Amino acid sequence: MKATVYVTVKENVLDPQGKAVQGSLKTLGFDEVTEVRIGKYMELTLDTNDRAAAEERVRTMCEKLLANTVIEDYRFELKGE
Amino acid sequence: MTAVEKQMHVAVLVFPGSNCDIDCYKAVEQTIGQPVEYVWHEASDLSKFDLILVPGGFSYGDYLRSGAIARFSPVMEEVRKAAEAGKFVLGICNGFQILLESGLLPGAMRRNNSLKFRCSPTTLEVTNNKTAFTHEYAAGEKIQIPIAHGEGNYYCDEETLARLEKNGQIVFKYSGENPNGSVADIAGLINERGNVLGMMPHPERAIDVLLGSEDGSRMFTSVLKAWRENAYGTAATASR
Numbered sequence: 481m482k483a484t485v486y487v488t489v490k491e492n493v494l495d496p497q498g499k500a501v502q503g504s505l506k507t508l509g510f511d512e513v514t515e516v517r518i519g520k521y522m523e524l525t526l527d528t529n530d531r532a533a534a535e536e537r538v539r540t541m542c543e544k545l546l547a548n549t550v551i552e553d554y555r556f557e558l559k560g561e
Numbered sequence: 562m563t564a565v566e567k568q569m570h571v572a573v574l575v576f577p578g579s580n581c582d583i584d585c586y587k588a589v590e591q592t593i594g595q596p597v598e599y600v601w602h603e604a605s606d607l608s609k610f611d612l613i614l615v616p617g618g619f620s621y622g623d624y625l626r627s628g629a630i631a632r633f634s635p636v637m638e639e640v641r642k643a644a645e646a647g648k649f650v651l652g653i654c655n656g657f658q659i660l661l662e663s664g665l666l667p668g669a670m671r672r673n674n675s676l677k678f679r680c681s682p683t684t685l686e687v688t689n690n691k692t693a694f695t696h697e698y699a700a701g702e703k704i705q706i707p708i709a710h711g712e713g714n715y716y717c718d719e720e721t722l723a724r725l726e727k728n729g730q731i732v733f734k735y736s737g738e739n740p741n742g743s744v745a746d747i748a749g750l751i752n753e754r755g756n757v758l759g760m761m762p763h764p765e766r767a768i769d770v771l772l773g774s775e776d777g778s779r780m781f782t783s784v785l786k787a788w789r790e791n792a793y794g795t796a797a798t799a800s801r
Contacts, residue, residue, distance in 0.1 A: 489671070493671070493716060494671070494674070494742075495671075496671060496672045496673065496674045496675075496676055496714065496742070497672055497676065500676055520625075545625070545629060545630075545633070546625070548626055548629065548662065548669050550661075550667075550668060550669035550716070550717070550718075551669040551671060551716055
């Protein structure tokens with residue numbers, strides 16, 4: 481089974497990288513971009529077929545290590561057998 | 562002065578990627594001359610140490626987030642125990658990031674708002690000089706301590722900030738230009754109990770005028786004196 485994990489800076493926390501990229505897009509003429517949030521994308525391969533257990537375990541992984549919940553939000557998807 | 566003064570045992574933790582460990586070791590030798598040892602991140606016993614220095618660098622390449630992986634090193638469980646036992650813990654730069662990730666101090670670090678690695682002398686204001694680490698400074702004293710970091714943009718929510726301010730837990734603030742965009746210009750903070758301090762600037766690089774400043778020395782002499790006198794209990798009782 482594969483888990484894809486997305487980690488992003490929380491809405492109310494300033495994302496300096498996102499802000500810089502937005503500025504650059506604006507310079508290029510993409511004025512319609514009002515905000516850019518930069519995050520992380522992770523692929524985890526799991527040696528399990530138990531979807532419910534995997535969901536619980538990946539959530540714990542996110543809480544403990546993959547995201548810092550003081551400043552980051554996370555979400556994930558599980559795919560395959 | 563009594564005939565023989567107690568020796569304070571100092572540990573300098575070493576993670577894969579630490580690069581300020583030698584500076585910290587030498588600073589202890591030069592400023593307070595106490596017994597100091599390097600302790601590898603796999604160590605499982607810190608009970609003999611009175612002061613634990615968590616040095617700067619790029620532990621585990623700063624992969625994922627600064628300090629995120631180092632925080633799960635075996636030795637960090639021992640640091641947690643030492644902090645609970647009231648031992649002194651000083652985290653500098655990456656060491657501060659590790660203490661934040663481990664939850665020993667509140668908040669988190671973001672990229673500098675300039676997105677640049679900033680490496681320069683900075684002026685700090687000592688905003689709480691009633692801690693074990695800072696009692697040899699004057700209240701509000703301006704000191705010169707260098708910084709060298711790309712992720713020193715301290716963040717905490719408003720509720721936490723109010724608590725930090727109320728308890729006098731903000732120990733150092735950037736004076737003049739804030740080099741990284743940190744909330745409330747915070748450069749260093751201490752836990753409520755007053756025995757765990759984290760700061761982005763490097764006092765161990767400011768212990769001799771030949772290095773441009775010796776203003777960092779008094780952090781080491783302060784903590785030695787506090788340890789010997791066992792005089793500084795909590796940050797809360799020391800709030801301004």
